Amino acid sequence: MVLKHLPAESLPREKLINRGSQALSDAELLAIFLRTGTKGMNVLQLADRLLAEFGSLRALFSASQHEFCQHKGLGLAKYVQLQAVLEMSQRYLSERLQRGDGLNSPQHTRHYLLAMLRDRHREAFYVLFLDNQNRVIADEIMFEGTIDAASVYPREVVKRALQHNAASVILAHNHPSGIAEPSQADRRITRRLADALSLVDIRILDHFVVGDGEVVSFAERGWI
Structure with a gap:
């Protein structure tokens, strides 16, 4: 199914806006990160396939550059983008600790x-x-x-x-x-x-x- 044919409330971005990020599945969160699918596969289907191939979000996120880029729908640009997202997440957590909140x-x-x-x-x-x-x-x-x-x-x-x-x-x-x-x-x-x-x-x-x-x-x- 083409993603635009899905009900608006089922689209990951709209679901996040209306219900918050915690309401999304791993595949839906990954789909927002990926943004687009591949030929014959919408972005949600691609996200589902990647999760099946890697086994989990954590395994995908910790994959080496070579492991990540060899999968269809991924590539060096996505790998760089992901590393930036992960680094920002760590810095966000670090800043919370440095403000004294975390302890x-x-x-x-x-x-x-x-x-x-x-x-x-x-x-x-x-x-x-x-x-x-x-x-x-x-x-x-x-x-x-x-x-x-x-x-x-x-x-x-x-x-x-x-x-x-x-x-x-x-x-x-x-x-x-x-x-x-x-x-x-x-x-x-x-x-x-x-x-x-x-x-x-x-x-x-x-x-x-x-x-x-x-x-x-x-x-x-x-x-x-």
Whole structure:
């Protein structure tokens, strides 16, 4: 069916305007991003096909440039556009944290860390630097490693925390395996960081481990 022949209330753009983005399916949201279909296939049909081929929106969004561009209806222009959208989403979440909003909501902090770290193919160690009101001063990925480990240097974390005049920090890292359960090595490096930071009166408020859709908090486990 040609898209223009569908009832107006069924068109993704009109549905979003009238009912809000949360009312749309994954295929409808993807159709708005794609804008046009291909020969013999309207944009909704194309979106359905792409979701079937990739398996999910997340898999499509985390596909490499080569994987993305080899599918009919996609290409380099769409890949660039998608990367821009994803980066804007991460910056939006980061700005919410930097305004201090996010730390009033543990759930929002989890969403942000999932967006930042979940789909990385290598382990990354991330630090949020906070002032004495627990507002975010700065945030950055300080160390990156292999698919199952990242070397973390407490001296560098202390140095950066002092540069930001931080009163406390929140630590986070991902497990590319998708399993969020902290390892003994995770617990050891957290203790080393806590000991090093305590020498300059900086506290660790929490350490989050990000897996595939799950985030484990050291503070909630009673380990901090």
